[in-house]
Amino acid sequence: MARHTLGLVALAVLLVPFADLAVHTRDPWGELGRMAAGLVWPAWGALESPFSALGLTVAVALWGTLAGVILGFPLALLFARSRLVRAGCAFVRAIHELFWALLFLQVFGLSALTALAALAIPYAGIFAKVYAEILEQTPRAPRDALPPGSGRLARFVYAELPLAWPQLAAYTRYRFECGLRASVLLGFVGLPTLGFHLETAFREGRYHEAGALLWLFYLLIASLPWWGHKRLIPLLLVGGAWLLGPWPSVDGALLWRFVSEDIWPAALLAGDWAGLVEWLARIPSLGPAIGNTLLLGLLGTVGALLVALALWPLASRHFGNHATRLAGHGALIFLRSTPELMLAFVFLLLLGPSLLPAWLALALHNGALIAFLAARHADAITPGMPGLPASGRLAYELLPRVYPGILALLYYRAEVILRETAILGMLGIATLGFYIEEGFDYLMFDVAFFLLLVTAMLNIAVDALSRRLRPREAPLDDPCAR
Numbered sequence: 413m414a415r416h417t418l419g420l421v422a423l424a425v426l427l428v429p430f431a432d433l434a435v436h437t438r439d440p441w442g443e444l445g446r447m448a449a450g451l452v453w454p455a456w457g458a459l460e461s462p463f464s465a466l467g468l469t470v471a472v473a474l475w476g477t478l479a480g481v482i483l484g485f486p487l488a489l490l491f492a493r494s495r496l497v498r499a500g501c502a503f504v505r506a507i508h509e510l511f512w513a514l515l516f517l518q519v520f521g522l523s524a525l526t527a528l529a530a531l532a533i534p535y536a537g538i539f540a541k542v543y544a545e546i547l548e549q550t551p552r553a554p555r556d557a558l559p560p561g562s563g564r565l566a567r568f569v570y571a572e573l574p575l576a577w578p579q580l581a582a583y584t585r586y587r588f589e590c591g592l593r594a595s596v597l598l599g600f601v602g603l604p605t606l607g608f609h610l611e612t613a614f615r616e617g618r619y620h621e622a623g624a625l626l627w628l629f630y631l632l633i634a635s636l637p638w639w640g641h642k643r644l645i646p647l648l649l650v651g652g653a654w655l656l657g658p659w660p661s662v663d664g665a666l667l668w669r670f671v672s673e674d675i676w677p678a679a680l681l682a683g684d685w686a687g688l689v690e691w692l693a694r695i696p697s698l699g700p701a702i703g704n705t706l707l708l709g710l711l712g713t714v715g716a717l718l719v720a721l722a723l724w725p726l727a728s729r730h731f732g733n734h735a736t737r738l739a740g741h742g743a744l745i746f747l748r749s750t751p752e753l754m755l756a757f758v759f760l761l762l763l764g765p766s767l768l769p770a771w772l773a774l775a776l777h778n779g780a781l782i783a784f785l786a787a788r789h790a791d792a793i794t795p796g797m798p799g800l801p802a803s804g805r806l807a808y809e810l811l812p813r814v815y816p817g818i819l820a821l822l823y824y825r826a827e828v829i830l831r832e833t834a835i836l837g838m839l840g841i842a843t844l845g846f847y848i849e850e851g852f853d854y855l856m857f858d859v860a861f862f863l864l865l866v867t868a869m870l871n872i873a874v875d876a877l878s879r880r881l882r883p884r885e886a887p888l889d890d891p892c893a894r
Contacts, residue, residue, distance in 0.1 A: 413819055413883055417588075417717070424714040431707055432842075436764025443762050450619025453624060458621045462609070462628055464655075465625070469605040470632070471652030472527045473591035478649070479528060480535025481584060484543060487536065489568075491544035505537030506827075506871035508835045509594045510753075512863055513601050514852045518674075519667050527603050531591055534865035543584055550575045565838050589636060593751045596629060600753060600838065607754070614757060633749045675861035695859055697847065705843040705870065708767055709830040712774030716829065717822050720777025721787060724766065724818075727787040730795065730810060731802055744787075746848070747780030752832045754837070760839050770836040770843075774829055782821045816883045823878035830874050834867045844870075 437443065467875045490497045520526040554571040599607025606629055613622035640648075667671035679687030725731045726740030747755075759769030795809045837845025844867050851860030 413816060416881055417743070417819065420710075420717070421714055424710055427707055427710065429770075430703075433768040434764045434766050435547075435768065436766060436820060437762065440762045442658065443642050446617075447619050447622075447758065450621075452623070453620060454624035455618075455620035459609075459619070459624055459628075462606075462625065465604060465606045465867075466628060466632060467651070467655050469592065469595045469607075470648065471655040472524065472531065472603075472605060473588060473595040473644075474648055474652050475533025475534060475656065476528050476595070476848060477584070477588045477591045479532035480539050480587070482670060483532060483887035484539025485538035487540035488543035488547065491540050497540070499821055501537035501540045501732065501876065502872050503537070503868050505534045506831065506868040506875070507534060507864055508729055508831045509534055510597060510601060510838065511848060511867070512834045513598055514860070517601060518662055518852065518857065519670050520604050520662070522604075523660040525660055527595070527598050527605070528656070530598065531594055534723035535587065535591070536778070538587065540583075541578060545596065546579045546583065547572055547577050558847050577734060580718075585640075588640070589633065592633065592636075593749070597753050601758075607863070610674050611757065614761060618765075627775050630746070630749060634745075670857070674857045677858045677862070691858075695862070696849075697842070698863075701837075701844045701863075702870070703846055703868065704767065705830070705833050705867075706839075708836070708841075709826070709833045709874065710773070711767070711771050712778065712829045712833060713822060713826050715771060715775025715784060716817070716825065719775050720782035720818055720822070721781075723742060723780060724783035724786040724790065724814070725806060727784065728790045728810075730805060732792075740787075744780045744784045747776050748784055750777065752777045753835060754842075756836050756839055760841075765840045767841060770833065770839075770841050773836070774832060778825050778829055782825065785821060786814050789817050820883050823882040826878040827871055827875040830871050831867075834870075 441677055484501075487497055487501060491501065509530045513526055514696040516526040516529045520529070533692065550572050554575065558567060558571055595605050596610070599605040599609065600611055602608065606625060610622060610625045610629075613619070613625060673681065677688060677691045679685075679691050698706075723740070723744060727737060727744055729737065730736075732740070755773035755777055756770050759772050763769050790810050793810060793813055795805055797805075797809060800808065834843055834845045834848070836845070837843035838849045844863055847865070848860050848863045851857065851863060
């Protein structure tokens with residue numbers, strides 16, 4: 413673990429000179445002050461129909477998550493036995509929800525169908541993988557205790573599902589919370605969720621209105637245990653279905669043309685291999701875009717590690733007092749609840765277009781998430797030497813026990829960080845996402861789809877590498893850590 417950590421940090425330090433981390437604004441501190449003032453004094457009266465945006469955000473997240481469960485659960489039962497299922501799930505979850513939204517936007521327009529498909533397809537791949545891991549970890553003894561000749565369905569219903577149900581439900585609740593953040597982000601591509609109004613307010617400098625919208629979002633996340641109670645889910649589903657309408661009419665011929673012709677190079681469909689090579693050569697800045705994506709992913713991963721190491725003691729019961737722990741918990745909830753794209757957008761307004769806003773957003777969001785889970789792990793540890801000062805307790809008792817889990821979480825998040833790195837290009841940062849959005853804007857669907865495939869392959873490769881590097885002695889019993 414020491415070699416992995418030092419090698420990762422050394423590689424990031426060596427590559428930092430190749431990253432554009434310059435500040436391109438004249439008065440970042442003044443802009444930050446205006447944003448902070450908007451957050452402290454939100455303009456509640458300036459909001460126009462905020463509850464319809466909140467309702468649509470919840471409806472998209474709820475129905476998108478439910479569709480992901482319905483599609484992903486059967487795949488989880490086949491996940492361990494089918495290489496084709498594993499490959500398909502890896503591919504669909506490697507493409508970010510916003511990229512799926514851009515893809516479906518060309519066929520279904522700005523409709524609820526676009527939003528639901530953008531969440532359901534990648535979530536199906538995620539649910540299949542995590543549900544399969546949870547089911548594999550169930551004890552074998554109850555299955556062996558069933559009468560001889562019991563079928564596979566009976567073993568699953570009576571011996572596996574009841575034991576795995578608490579973890580399956582916990583992960584589904586966590587994924588729904590992720591779906592709320594993703595639903596907000598869909599507003600950045602024009603869908604009228606809360607993110608659409610947030611981006612508009614920030615971009616136009618109406619920070620007091622943006623502060624009110626942010627507080628609404630944080631209150632929505634904080635109050636989830638109350639309004640998201642399982643007894644209220646049927647009512648939420650019915651209300652959400654009403655908010656999602658009206659549904660668009662789907663032109664089957666247009667959909668088939670888009671899938672079979674528009675997203676593929678004409679040279680490939682014609683079997684012109686020389687023309688395909690020329691088409692590949694015309695794709696702009698492919699090498700630098702891939703390099704910036706990988707570099708930002710590496711810097712974001714190392715930054716998340718440093719942020720997690722710095723922040724987890726602030727929220728642990730072993731350090732500080734009640735007031736400092738409350739402040740630490742508040743800071744971690746604030747950072748992990750704010751999506752990376754939203755953080756990057758704010759930093760972009762402060763610092764200008766470079767890799768620096770994206771790096772800060774990735775490091776703070778993912779580092780806070782890892783710190784939150786590490787603090788929860790540390791709180792379950794009883795120190796064996798209570799007379800040690802805080803520094804000794806950290807260095808000799810807690811950090812050696814917590815660090816394997818931190819490193820395992822970091823490698824779990826590495827693939828997520830790379831997915832987020834790609835979409836940050838939609839803010840003008842020169843990663844693959846910048847050229848993907850450009851391809852959709854200029855109706856170059858074949859180029860955009862090819863870059864999406866490149867993004868997916870990069871994510872699959874990073875996920876495979878992170879699984880090899882992940883500490884084996886640090887199993888993650890909490891499914892939400894995945």
